[in-house]
Amino acid sequence: MAGGEGEGTSLEFTPTWVVAGVCTVIVGISLLVERVLHYSGKKLKKAGQKPLYEALQKIKEELMLLGFISLLLTVFQSSIVKICVKEGLTEHLLPCSLSDKKEASKPKAEGTSHLRHLLAEEASAVGYCALKNKVPLLSLEALHHLHIFIFVLAVVHVTFSVLTVVFGGAKIRQWKHWEDTITKDNFDASQVLKPKVTHVKDHDFIRNRFVGIGKRSAIVGWLHSFFKQFYGSVTKSDYVALRLGFITTHCKGNPKFNFHKYMIRALEDDFRKVVGISWYLWLFVVLFLLLNINGWHTYFWIAFIPFFLLLAVGAKLEHIIIQLAHEVAEKHIAIEGDLVVQPSDDHFWFHRPRIVLFFIHFILFQNAFEIAFFFWIWVQYGFDSCIMGQVRYIIPRLIIGVFIQVLCSYSTLPLYALVTQMGTYFKKSIFDEHIQAKVVGWALHAKQKMANNGGPSHRDGSGHDGSAAAAPSAAGSAFKGIQLAKLNQQS
Template identity: 40%
Template sequence: MTGEIQTLEKTPTWAVATVCLVLVTISIIIEHMIYLTGKWLKSNNKKTLFEALEKIKSELMLLGFISLLLTVGKATITDICISKSLADNWLPCSRKDIEEMDARNHGENEANIHRKLMSFVASNITESRRILSAATSGDKCQAQGKVPFLSSDALHELHMFIFSLAVFHVVCSIITLAFGRAKMKEWKAWEIETQTMEYQYTNDPERFRLARDTTFGQRHLSVWSKSTILVWTVGFMRQFVMSVPKVDYMTLRHGFVMAHLSPNSQTSFDFHKYINRSLEDDFKLVVGISPPIWFLAVLFLLFSTNSWKSYLWLPFIPLIIVLLVGTKLQVVITKMGLRIQERGAVVKGTPLVEPTNDLFWFNRPHLLLYLIHFVLFQNAFQLAFFAWSGYEFGAKSCFHKNKADFGIKISMGVFVLILCSYVTLPLYALVTQMGSTMKPTVFNDQVVEALHKWHQKAKRQVKLNHNSTSTTPGSSRPSTPSHSRPNITSNHSAQLVSRFNDTPFEPRSPVGSLHGATSSVANDGTVIDQHKIDVDSMEFSFEQYIELQI
């Protein structure tokens, strides 16, 4: 019976049932934990984080499909044979390292090798058992003077690595968000300070000062700010020392409120809460693994060869990108300060920065989020590869032969994780609000729901007006000018609906102006009568509600 394959026909049912029970129990526990987490997020109005959780669930489903495909296609893949010369190219370990490792492990694995040889001899006795054995593909290819395209063991190891990569990416993303928000909690005290009388007195809007004499000007308007090279150099250094000081937060907050909201929102608008909601909304992208990211993972695997010396340059890619992103964000703040000075040497009240997209690469502030997403994934790839190779092959593997490789991967991975969590992510959350448009997260969930209901009613009314206009005979209309207003109504309503279709909202559109615009439409009998768009006051009159809840 030595070497005989033990199929389910020869396996005790209690063993099969026990394994199934354990697997099903673990799966149910994990599924229930995810359900409870989602329920808690919904009950606490964490809609964006709930959507991020749904993205994680979709990634787990994708892992399930990958696992299924690897299991189903295992026999087909292992039956593919390639030449030995082709198999000797692009090896992760050099041929010399492989031979040394085999010689070192020869004595330790002598008993195991003897068992495999006995199994091989026994499998030759019965042809049917030989076909079912684990060495089938190897024997088949060996008979042709070739080697398997991917062995059964290699498929299993690849399966484990893909699973490890997805888990490490999700875990690193969650850790980064948690640490970043912990850092941003320090800003809450600054936000509360904006509601005090002392802040209003210090930032008297009627006081004139030289731009360079303000606290913001002293930080950003110096001799070095006249040189582009020095601006980038100082921006690089500031990532490590007070990346977001109080003066920058207060100035950017003031610029955002003046650009997008009404001036009387200075004390009522919670900018800190808005930043947190925006960051949670962006987290939906970061926590997922998009097709381009999976393609990059394939490229990383391709270039993880001995000949490319990937351990010398691959771990530094996320470090370079995260430092570049952080420097760019600091430069954006400095350039906004320089534009204040360009408008005039004297400022009235708090220095007013003007949010605009042209300060960012390709006029796209959101591009920085994709770079952060890539950094987190690449960093997770390095950590997952290190943990997986150590678990599968041990510390004596050729993957860990080079001590420099070990030190670089661990140190770079931890450093990038800390830098991205405590510096880059909070800085990104603040500075990217200085784009030309504000995000829909400026409204909380209740206001968004009310806007959505009004939007749907407006669209239905426009459609009804259009249908009623098209079905009314032209000959039955009097030729008086007053009856041409339904067309104006439809056009005006369509413009109003398109305003809400084009999100994020346009700059310099105060929150209070939203109610004012709709009120003018609703109250102006020449444009929209009350019976044409029936919106309850409790559902639409939320100007004061926005002031209190945003």
């Protein structure tokens, strides 16, 4: 053996048939997975399963990222394990106590110590640091376990996000019969020509959502919103009122607008962002790993963050519906025709409906992180491991994870899909994809044309090019023109 007994045989003295055989297996498995993902994507795209197709694309991105992480760990592992520090520095901020470390090292020395001798780099790193009376900063085994955890986290997050949108989308699709019923009823000639004058509080939407005016009623309204998310979060009267408010505000020229289809497209677009792992979510992972200290039970307390945040988001979305009902009830005693609410960004946190999507993204990731961390420890170290913690902390954590997944799928996500349409502006998903492409092309062409016609001579008093101000206006006109053309085509 070259290099000593503990280091094993190097590639120089390994039979070629062994090297070729191992490479064949690894490459074969990789190509098989790549082909499965490719044909699955083609099949989903052909079947019109856009959310699942987008999730598959995100899985490919995560696998590429994990492959790069694996490459970095492989290239730099020899350097990392040879970073030496004083032994005292490694005895602080431990997930397990030092007594647990001593007990855990005994079975390793008896049963699995021979595996370490197969890792030449780690063995040399220990000897290298021992000569300096120090210890390695991070062992090769710890690097390997960390890599597995990152992989498990990415897969669990993508899987949970897919399940949430699939189940939530299934519930939203149940509202399609409401859309069909509304479309059929609203175009009865007798109803259109002879609108009735009705008392506002006679409408189901107001009767179910209006709780009076005043501080006491505001508290009751929030309590009603909080509990409403657990049962019948969206009723037909809610759907009818919010749908009509959206169409009256944004699609007044097309009362036949298919609001349900638009809502599904908007949810599919948002799903692209939710299923990914953004940089700030990776920062959260690092922060959690830092705070996972013995005796703190961080893994338990941190489970309540997505739990309370999900309850707050659900209550807020329900309360927005109450606010819309209040606005109508306070302005009118009786109305002629249908009850119309007024969409506005003012009802949302910081006047930004997109913040709700950010919170849902964080909730899904944090919940997936909790579940992935649990299963990773269970498989890697065992249920009785010191890092797993006590049973009285584990069971509530798992119950909270399941509760979050169910509530987010069947209540919060459908609420989000409907209520976030009550913002001041509609989303680009109001158009089909080919119409969106025409809008963008038309707007860019108009902007370029205005810039060419304006030239440097058309400047305002502030020294800015006047065409720059005119270009957005032209782009907006183009956008509105496409919108009207699309709406007239639908009608």
